[in-house]
Amino acid sequence: MTELPTTTERKMGLVIDLDTCVGCHACVISCKGWNTENYGAPLSDQNPYGADPSGTFLNRVHSYEVQPETGPAQLIHFPKSCLHCEDAPCVTVCPTGASYKRVEDGIVLVNESDCIGCGLCAWSCPYGARELDQAEGVMKKCTLCVDRIYNENLPEEDRVPSCVRTCPAGARHFGDFADPDSHVSKLTAERGGMDLMPEMDTKPVNKYLPPRPKDQIDEQIDILAPLLAPVAEEAGGFLGWLDKALDKMPGGSR
Amino acid sequence: MHPAPSVIVFTTLSGLGFGLLFFLGLGLPDVTGWVAFTFFAIAYALAVGGLMASTFHLGHPERALKAFTQWKSSWLSREGWCAVIALVLMGLYALGVVFLGQRWGLLGLLGSVFSILTVFTTSMIYTQLRTIPRWNMKLTPAMFLSFSLAGGALLAGQVGAALPLLLVAALVQLGYWQMGDRALAHSGTDLGTATGLGTRGSVRAFEPPHTGTNYLLREFVHVVGRKHSDKLRIIAFGLAFVVPGILLLLPFGHLFALIAVLSHLAGVATSRWLFFAQAEHVVGLYYGKR
Amino acid sequence: MNQPIIDTSPAVSDEVRKTTCYMCACRCGINVHMKDGKVAYIEGNRDHPVNKGVLCAKGSAGIMQVNAPSRLKAPLKRVGPRGSGEFEEISWDEALDIAAGWLEPIRKDDPSKLAFFTGRDQSQSFTSFWAQNFGTPNYAAHGGFCSVNMAAAGIYTMGGAFWEFGQPDWDHTKLFMLFGVAEDHDSNPIKIGLGKIKARGARVIGVNPIRSGYNAVADDWVGITPGTDGLFILSMIHVLMKAGKIDLDYLSRYTNAPVLVNAAEGPEQGLFLRDDDGKPLVIDRNTGKPTPFDQKGVRPDLSATYEKDGVTHRPVFHQMAERYLSDEYAPEAVAERCGIPVGKIRAIASELARVAFDEAFELDKEWTDFRGETHSKMIGRPVSMHSMRGISAHANGFQTCRALHVLQILLGTVEVPGGFRFKPPYPKPVEAHPAPHVGVTPGGPLNGPHLGFVRGPEHLALKEDGSAARIDKAFTWENPMSSHGLMHMVISNAHAGDPYKIDTLFMYMANMSWNSTMNTKGVMEMLTDKDENGDYVIPRIIYSDAYSSEMVAYADLILPDTTYLERHDCISLLDRPICEADAAADAIRWPVIEPDRDVRGFQTALVQLANKMGLPGFTNEDGSAKYTDYADYIVNHERRPGIGPLAGFRGENGDQEGRGAVNPDQMNRYIENGSFYIAHIPDGADYYKPWNTAYQDWAVELGIYDSPQPYLFQLYVEPMRKFQLAAEGHGDRQPPDHLRDRIKEQLDPLPIWYETDQTGNEGYTVNALTQRPMAMYHSWGTQNAWLRQLHGRNPLYVPTKLMHKHGLSDGDWARVSSPHGAITVPVMEMASLNENTVWTWNAIGKRKGAWALSDDAPEATKGFLLNHLIHELLPPKGDGLRWANSDPVTGQAAWFDLKVKIEKAAAPGEAQSQPEFAPIKSPVGQGPDALAWKVGK
Numbered sequence A: 001m002t003e004l005p006t007t008t009e010r011k012m013g014l015v016i017d018l019d020t021c022v023g024c025h026a027c028v029i030s031c032k033g034w035n036t037e038n039y040g041a042p043l044s045d046q047n048p049y050g051a052d053p054s055g056t057f058l059n060r061v062h063s064y065e066v067q068p069e070t071g072p073a074q075l076i077h078f079p080k081s082c083l084h085c086e087d088a089p090c091v092t093v094c095p096t097g098a099s100y101k102r103v104e105d106g107i108v109l110v111n112e113s114d115c116i117g118c119g120l121c122a123w124s125c126p127y128g129a130r131e132l133d134q135a136e137g138v139m140k141k142c143t144l145c146v147d148r149i150y151n152e153n154l155p156e157e158d159r160v161p162s163c164v165r166t167c168p169a170g171a172r173h174f175g176d177f178a179d180p181d182s183h184v185s186k187l188t189a190e191r192g193g194m195d196l197m198p199e200m201d202t203k204p205v206n207k208y209l210p211p212r213p214k215d216q217i218d219e220q221i222d223i224l225a226p227l228l229a230p231v232a233e234e235a236g237g238f239l240g241w242l243d244k245a246l247d248k249m250p251g252g253s254r
Numbered sequence B: 001m002h003p004a005p006s007v008i009v010f011t012t013l014s015g016l017g018f019g020l021l022f023f024l025g026l027g028l029p030d031v032t033g034w035v036a037f038t039f040f041a042i043a044y045a046l047a048v049g050g051l052m053a054s055t056f057h058l059g060h061p062e063r064a065l066k067a068f069t070q071w072k073s074s075w076l077s078r079e080g081w082c083a084v085i086a087l088v089l090m091g092l093y094a095l096g097v098v099f100l101g102q103r104w105g106l107l108g109l110l111g112s113v114f115s116i117l118t119v120f121t122t123s124m125i126y127t128q129l130r131t132i133p134r135w136n137m138k139l140t141p142a143m144f145l146s147f148s149l150a151g152g153a154l155l156a157g158q159v160g161a162a163l164p165l166l167l168v169a170a171l172v173q174l175g176y177w178q179m180g181d182r183a184l185a186h187s188g189t190d191l192g193t194a195t196g197l198g199t200r201g202s203v204r205a206f207e208p209p210h211t212g213t214n215y216l217l218r219e220f221v222h223v224v225g226r227k228h229s230d231k232l233r234i235i236a237f238g239l240a241f242v243v244p245g246i247l248l249l250l251p252f253g254h255l256f257a258l259i260a261v262l263s264h265l266a267g268v269a270t271s272r273w274l275f276f277a278q279a280e281h282v283v284g285l286y287y288g289k290r
Numbered sequence C: 001m002n003q004p005i006i007d008t009s010p011a012v013s014d015e016v017r018k019t020t021c022y023m024c025a026c027r028c029g030i031n032v033h034m035k036d037g038k039v040a041y042i043e044g045n046r047d048h049p050v051n052k053g054v055l056c057a058k059g060s061a062g063i064m065q066v067n068a069p070s071r072l073k074a075p076l077k078r079v080g081p082r083g084s085g086e087f088e089e090i091s092w093d094e095a096l097d098i099a100a101g102w103l104e105p106i107r108k109d110d111p112s113k114l115a116f117f118t119g120r121d122q123s124q125s126f127t128s129f130w131a132q133n134f135g136t137p138n139y140a141a142h143g144g145f146c147s148v149n150m151a152a153a154g155i156y157t158m159g160g161a162f163w164e165f166g167q168p169d170w171d172h173t174k175l176f177m178l179f180g181v182a183e184d185h186d187s188n189p190i191k192i193g194l195g196k197i198k199a200r201g202a203r204v205i206g207v208n209p210i211r212s213g214y215n216a217v218a219d220d221w222v223g224i225t226p227g228t229d230g231l232f233i234l235s236m237i238h239v240l241m242k243a244g245k246i247d248l249d250y251l252s253r254y255t256n257a258p259v260l261v262n263a264a265e266g267p268e269q270g271l272f273l274r275d276d277d278g279k280p281l282v283i284d285r286n287t288g289k290p291t292p293f294d295q296k297g298v299r300p301d302l303s304a305t306y307e308k309d310g311v312t313h314r315p316v317f318h319q320m321a322e323r324y325l326s327d328e329y330a331p332e333a334v335a336e337r338c339g340i341p342v343g344k345i346r347a348i349a350s351e352l353a354r355v356a357f358d359e360a361f362e363l364d365k366e367w368t369d370f371r372g373e374t375h376s377k378m379i380g381r382p383v384s385m386h387s388m389r390g391i392s393a394h395a396n397g398f399q400t401c402r403a404l405h406v407l408q409i410l411l412g413t414v415e416v417p418g419g420f421r422f423k424p425p426y427p428k429p430v431e432a433h434p435a436p437h438v439g440v441t442p443g444g445p446l447n448g449p450h451l452g453f454v455r456g457p458e459h460l461a462l463k464e465d466g467s468a469a470r471i472d473k474a475f476t477w478e479n480p481m482s483s484h485g486l487m488h489m490v491i492s493n494a495h496a497g498d499p500y501k502i503d504t505l506f507m508y509m510a511n512m513s514w515n516s517t518m519n520t521k522g523v524m525e526m527l528t529d530k531d532e533n534g535d536y537v538i539p540r541i542i543y544s545d546a547y548s549s550e551m552v553a554y555a556d557l558i559l560p561d562t563t564y565l566e567r568h569d570c571i572s573l574l575d576r577p578i579c580e581a582d583a584a585a586d587a588i589r590w591p592v593i594e595p596d597r598d599v600r601g602f603q604t605a606l607v608q609l610a611n612k613m614g615l616p617g618f619t620n621e622d623g624s625a626k627y628t629d630y631a632d633y634i635v636n637h638e639r640r641p642g643i644g645p646l647a648g649f650r651g652e653n654g655d656q657e658g659r660g661a662v663n664p665d666q667m668n669r670y671i672e673n674g675s676f677y678i679a680h681i682p683d684g685a686d687y688y689k690p691w692n693t694a695y696q697d698w699a700v701e702l703g704i705y706d707s708p709q710p711y712l713f714q715l716y717v718e719p720m721r722k723f724q725l726a727a728e729g730h731g732d733r734q735p736p737d738h739l740r741d742r743i744k745e746q747l748d749p750l751p752i753w754y755e756t757d758q759t760g761n762e763g764y765t766v767n768a769l770t771q772r773p774m775a776m777y778h779s780w781g782t783q784n785a786w787l788r789q790l791h792g793r794n795p796l797y798v799p800t801k802l803m804h805k806h807g808l809s810d811g812d813w814a815r816v817s818s819p820h821g822a823i824t825v826p827v828m829e830m831a832s833l834n835e836n837t838v839w840t841w842n843a844i845g846k847r848k849g850a851w852a853l854s855d856d857a858p859e860a861t862k863g864f865l866l867n868h869l870i871h872e873l874l875p876p877k878g879d880g881l882r883w884a885n886s887d888p889v890t891g892q893a894a895w896f897d898l899k900v901k902i903e904k905a906a907a908p909g910e911a912q913s914q915p916e917f918a919p920i921k922s923p924v925g926q927g928p929d930a931l932a933w934k935v936g937k
């Protein structure tokens, strides 16, 4: 089972829009909430009210500053969870078969009852997408909410990952990348969706939409300047302009 | 990487143990009876002790048997198989030499092959990890194998073999450090590729996702100061290779041999500590820790 | 391949209970999934008007709030000295007896000896009703230190404010400009809106010294010098007016730009020319004659002047042209002070003009205005703006907010498609609001509502002798238009006995000994200070909190509240409802779980206290109690006949909306409906609300007001001119002399910009700000096991240039000082930051012993407050007076005027940020060592 399927029927995953993510951490906590109560062991916390609180999270939001060659520095919020790689090294390294990639949808999962907690899969993941739960001793990772997306106890529109459903800014999109007409495939195509660490050859399914170009308004001033041509040169001319302008308004002339 | 004692003990001891088994399987030294028993006991103590230590970092050691299932893809699984096969073969072989005065040559040869294969599979667990450029090099298995053989030879009292093997291992070690220090930079992975933002400008990690620590930081982010590592490298190198080498060149004596072995052991352990502690996992980039 | 078979359709929960979130004041709808009677998972309610299904981090972490070890367990009576945290648990009977025992005599004797102030509360229409019936004038909520500048400027200018009272037309806007917002009350709606417009590729411009959060996703960032937004805005007004890029039609029809103003020196100067009914006059372009602005068919003239009795009357617009066309507002003149290049100011102004006018569009919606004219279309000007405390928390904030609204109005972008839209019950002219009341009768109720909107000196809350009638000195010459009161002055005034002494300080949901106060250390001292007899200077303090906050230790009696999932609440149209621009909506909370401690909803405790004291308003004619608890009040109380706290499901059968008889089943109907009610504004009534007959009629029908209230936007605010006239010596209510010049200058009826008072700031040149983290709510987030992992400490973020200048690197410590104090704190570099500004997250720093955390929690060791550097008074000026660190118009606390100096410092002992305070004894103990919170099997 730790062999990867050669193909999967669907390629389910997320598109994360770095142009829109405001870094609110909603996805982080919603994920924690859902996955504490659902699939597998709860996501535990150690020293939750003490000096060194830490716990298991399947999704974390970083932030980076980018200094372009010219212009002010930019700040970019950067959510990161499992990318459900096509060539998932975390699966092939697993000695027990606990880690596997599902044939039907490509979701990479850990079968917790088989996991010995050796940590090797986490070592092999370039993205830091796996965390060994300290209370349970098993490997935890994003399940792509496999217990939501097909869940017949949920209304159809709610059959999306918890983080996607909750994201206030709509910066997270879920769908099937194997289908070129899916929302996620189209977004990826339109907005130049990118892979993280492509050089690792993991072929991530999840894609990131790059932020749009920023701080361009100064450069537009030449085009925009005519808009600001003064209506009157000499002082006092403004009221003259005003009278004329009022006359020109519908029903304006006196 | 976090230099967990369990993995340091494991790789150090089992490397030596299987190295010794390698030589014993080849009949070097060609001993029987109690002497053989002592040699095998030492080899098993090291190999099995190392393997036991490796289970300490498991979340669920009671499920360890499951680790044998994935030999087709997993180096860890293969290591398990090789280790067990090597230990079983060498156990039978040892029965012969210790109790029956029989040296079943072919069995010993097979045992030797699996012993060294075990070391190789262990090394491949690390080597395969592209996430850790310092490990993801051909020199990693070379290092594990050369260390194991040199240490094995030393333990097996094969002075003639030990000296050149120590020399080889020492050279591999130097090469490993040299290349290792450049590995991350050469890997092409940096915060720019990690975030995909590198084309926009220079990327700097700002706020981490959590102000506290987490599993990833504890497990993967360990920064060793340059001065500290230089010092440790000198110690490791001196203890692992220089001291045993000099002792070997001196007239043979049991005390010197013991010191040589212990010194080597300490040196290899130090080198292993550095092997882990200096290994930069690319996930550290996300946390601005590189 | 054989892979494990997993259950992809597990049962999600036994039951879903729908209520309203209160992990912050945004009030989203939530689905609380229950398993075995316990909260298992919380998600957003898709049908809810506020959040439409999404939920923020705090909302999702609610489960960790209702199990927080910091929850208070029972009423507490102080046994140790104040501030020690030593309490004994008592019964509710005893607690209410003690409270009534303190309050009854006050009420009989002098009700103003009670100061009742509430914090982050959503039941102000109820708490104010209680206070009014008690009879004290000393009531307000926290708005005065929060964002009253924004609220008051909005209401005085256009009859509604930003806050959560309005929103951009997210569906149509093409250019969204955000001034000084990190998170705001409309947390999820703003994010949903940003997401919407980003998906369309519309442009977002963020004006903020700090480029994080919303400003990080902005397409263009303006890293303005704090406190100079007014100048930047007025400069844009300058170039737009100069270029004629203003909406003349809109200005003439819907604003007081054409209203005639008396130009002759004297007691009438600057006042509107009015007819005998008091209606402002304009020149009608049809007739050339002065005419009341609202007559049928009137076409107000923006330009014509009018002579009457030898006095020239000029339209407001003339005065605006005169002022704003002046070179002092040219980009060249302001660029340096604002820290914005000239080209950028021009570029943004021209982009505003381009989008407003060149991208104008039409909606095919017919509507009829208040003058009876029917328009076949609605013209969209897709420029929208939003702003919050970055502008309002400065001492020039009121005028800056006004400037911003004037900019919006000049572009014709308010209440039009694509622009900024009000949410009911707004728009509402100032005239539709009450004026403040301070008429005290011992043993009787106050003569009217406490808070309101003054129209001139006649409405000031002054006693006969001219002294302040209210403990917070709201509505006095120091801050005449302080519509929300001044909660930040209550403790220091009560301590100083100025304007008078009080007996009991009663506070609710406000952490006033820590993060919500200025001069934190000083306030702790005031709360514990004793007089010469050894009695506390503030004799009695009653406080209601749900958690073991820092403030708990400073009270004599604690009334422990429930958590938000354990009580009834009402988010009412009488208060701060959850409306949308397209709909009126209100909501409730109900106990989806029962408390497992001896706690009571605070409002219920207030009802019970009222009943004990037999307060009017709570008592039937026969002396029996009107209401048993808060739920009873919510359903049965009527403010005016047919109008109660909740607008939905009224009438005996629950089929009436807005107005209608009491429906005993109302609460259940709300619960069935997801705990909210929504009344949609009919199509065609949804824009131009202040002038749209259809909207006005709908609002009357719903009970928002009793008769249509069309009005003009007040570019020129006449009440301000009245205060100026008084300062000039006119009228019988006169300000003290030391305030005359300030009132003359700063209560200008047309927006101005002035530099805030810099007395004492010599040598302190760096701006210091705070921001709200999106994932934490003030001090409450910290007790939450999940959230505190996100923000467990708060570095001081320092711009790259200052890091280098002071030889700092990440993790180093700096001593940060202001004229008032010093702190020593860890620093972290930030590049995307105004190069002369430092900042930190608000309210992360905690006092040891509070919130059921261990004493070595990072919040208490490395975390810190900037509040130690901010004083409620400005440094002495040498005139013998202490001037408040507040906006001179509204009294808004000027949190963001703080100027500091930073120096590298050695790490303090044990890496403990300074100042450090002794731990308080925790009344609840400490939390467990590990959590794995799964309630289902």
Ligand SMILES: Nc1nc2c(c(=O)[nH]1)N[C@H]1C(S)=C(S)[C@@H](COP(=O)(O)OP(=O)(O)OC[C@H]3O[C@@H](n4cnc5c(=O)[nH]c(N)nc54)[C@H](O)[C@@H]3O)O[C@H]1N2
Binding pocket: C119, C120, C142, C145, C146, C147, C508, C509, C510, C511, C512, C515, C516, C517, C544, C545, C546, C547, C548, C549, C550, C551, C561, C562, C563, C564, C602, C770, C771, C777, C778, C779, C780, C842, C843, C866, C867, C895
């Ligand atoms: N430096 C600096 N200081 C600031 C600001 C700033 O920007 N910078 N902002 C200011 C502003 S705008 C505000 S509004 C204030 C906010 O300051 P506060 O209004 O004091 O807000 P909190 O810290 O949330 O404190 C509210 C208290 O309510 C309690 N509480 C929470 N839930 C409940 C409940 O259900 N029932 C009851 N009874 N109590 C409950 C909490 O435990 C806490 O003790 O801070 C101000 N302070």
Ligand SMILES: Nc1nc2c(c(=O)[nH]1)N[C@H]1C(S)=C(S)[C@@H](COP(=O)(O)OP(=O)(O)OC[C@H]3O[C@@H](n4cnc5c(=O)[nH]c(N)nc54)[C@H](O)[C@@H]3O)O[C@H]1N2
Binding pocket: C024, C025, C146, C147, C179, C180, C181, C182, C183, C184, C185, C186, C187, C207, C208, C209, C210, C224, C225, C226, C227, C228, C229, C387, C388, C389, C390, C391, C394, C769, C770, C771, C772, C773, C774, C775, C776, C777, C778, C896
């Ligand atoms: N998550 C969360 N949400 C909250 C709260 C919370 O504690 N947590 N608190 C609630 C409360 S009580 C309030 S009052 C609101 C406040 O909501 P916000 O108004 O968003 O308040 P702040 O976080 O104080 O952010 C003020 C912003 O103004 C910027 N700023 C400061 N000075 C200037 C200036 O001179 N010019 C400009 N242009 N910008 C400036 C600061 O950098 C900062 O980004 O949030 C409410 N919502």
Ligand code: SF4
Binding pocket: A081, A082, A083, A084, A085, A088, A089, A090, A091, A108, A124, A125, A126, A127, A128, A129, A130, A141, A202
């Ligand atoms: S992101 Fe990491 S854990 Fe997820 S599939 Fe890829 S390698 Fe495995």
Ligand code: SF4
Binding pocket: A093, A094, A095, A096, A097, A098, A099, A110, A114, A115, A116, A117, A118, A119, A120, A121, A122, A138, A139
């Ligand atoms: S930790 Fe568990 S899932 Fe990961 S490699 Fe080890 S056994 Fe497999």
Ligand code: SF4
Binding pocket: A030, A031, A032, A034, A035, A058, A059, A081, A082, A141, A142, A143, A144, A145, A161, A162, A163, A164
């Ligand atoms: S898909 Fe589910 S498990 Fe994965 S990050 Fe989102 S919420 Fe967490």
Ligand code: SF4
Binding pocket: A020, A021, A022, A023, A024, A025, A026, A027, A028, A061, A077, A079, A166, A167, A168, A169, A170, A171, A172
């Ligand atoms: S919820 Fe959405 S906006 Fe918030 S951090 Fe996650 S992806 Fe970003």
Ligand code: SF4
Binding pocket: C021, C022, C023, C024, C025, C026, C027, C028, C051, C054, C055, C056, C057, C058, C059, C060, C187, C188
């Ligand atoms: S914004 Fe978040 S915390 Fe506030 S009410 Fe909405 S979901 Fe709750």
Ligand SMILES: [Mo]
Binding pocket: C145, C146, C147
């Ligand atoms: Mo606030």
